[in-house]
Amino acid sequence: MYNKKxxxxxxxxxxxxxxxxxxxxxxxxxxAKAKEFHPDKNPGKDTTAYKCRKRILRCQSRILFI
Incomplete structure (x- = not known):
């Protein structure tokens, strides 16, 4: 129904x-996902949380503006 991306x-x-x-x-x-991976909520995993949060923001913008 939808494309792979x-x-x-x-x-x-x-x-x-x-x-x-x-x-x-x-x-x-x-x-919910942004809160889960927010760097302030994950002080020990700052780089991983930041990368995940960035990916989540990118995915949401792609979904809403396709």
């Missing part, structure tokens, strides 16, 4: 491609 971005955010994809669900899961 779009499905990969959904998986990074933890969304199911066959599930309901609304703006609210995308924003809600993005906020």
């Amino acid at each position: 779009f499905e990969e971005n959904l998986k990074v955010l933890g969304l199911n491609p066959s599930g309901e994809l609304t703006l609210q669900t995308i924003k809600k899961t993005h906020r």
